[in-house]
Amino acid sequence: VNFLKIVKRIAESKTGRSRLEFFRSMPPDWENSEKTSALAVDLTIEQLEGEGKTVDRGVVEKEVAAIEIKYRREVHENAATALSLLFAHLFEHHDPDLPFSSADGRDIAHLEQLKKYREQGLGVVYLINHSSHLDEFIVAVLWQHISMGLPVFAAGHNMMAIKSIADVLMTASYVVLRKGASGNQMAVLYNYCRSLSITGAQQGIFLEAWRGGARTRDGSLRYPRRLVTLRGALDIPGDVVIQPVAVSYSAVPE
Numbered sequence: 001v002n003f004l005k006i007v008k009r010i011a012e013s014k015t016g017r018s019r020l021e022f023f024r025s026m027p028p029d030w031e032n033s034e035k036t037s038a039l040a041v042d043l044t045i046e047q048l049e050g051e052g053k054t055v056d057r058g059v060v061e062k063e064v065a066a067i068e069i070k071y072r073r074e075v076h077e078n079a080a081t082a083l084s085l086l087f088a089h090l091f092e093h094h095d096p097d098l099p100f101s102s103a104d105g106r107d108i109a110h111l112e113q114l115k116k117y118r119e120q121g122l123g124v125v126y127l128i129n130h131s132s133h134l135d136e137f138i139v140a141v142l143w144q145h146i147s148m149g150l151p152v153f154a155a156g157h158n159m160m161a162i163k164s165i166a167d168v169l170m171t172a173s174y175v176v177l178r179k180g181a182s183g184n185q186m187a188v189l190y191n192y193c194r195s196l197s198i199t200g201a202q203q204g205i206f207l208e209a210w211r212g213g214a215r216t217r218d219g220s221l222r223y224p225r226r227l228v229t230l231r232g233a234l235d236i237p238g239d240v241v242i243q244p245v246a247v248s249y250s251a252v253p254e
Contacts, residue, residue: 004164044240069173087099125230126203128204129246151203165225174192
């Protein structure tokens, strides 16, 4: 199954065409992705050399390239359209232009302040509870409708086994190893998340994540772990915006 072709076919369908035009009008996004990766290389080398390790820049560059976001505008537009269309059939929205938001608007009442922070070039870390594989897509779809850009999420390397799925996911993801990551690879991940915040990017972090995945086995909430991604995202010389995001599938969200 070629998922790139599927999202493109849905986006270019008769039903999807008007939505596709809307998403094609979105402002440019992820123009700093190369800058983010280059900074992650420099930060990783600085850290490893500070620990007294011998570092090969070429090796670090390859390790950053293996996990970095690989943003593609056309895939972004097609995937946003396809997901928006599919979710419109799966869920009832009080306002199709503000999917997954509350009817009274309380959950996006401070949206303009958040946009001002983004205009100032500040990085944003969204701290999100996680109970379903749909969570990151729901957040991303709402963000496209409110012109907030595309947040990047961590995706396990096991999710990249099918190339066309990887091509779609890597438009808004960076890769994490579930198990067996070396010290150098952990340093790369740590510093990639640092560089995302420093360069003013948006990243979503699921607080319940652990080395075996991003959700608890029984669906229960728990205190967040000291995640490498979160520690990296917060370890920057300047300011970073912290935005909690609550995702609920109940009829009356808590």
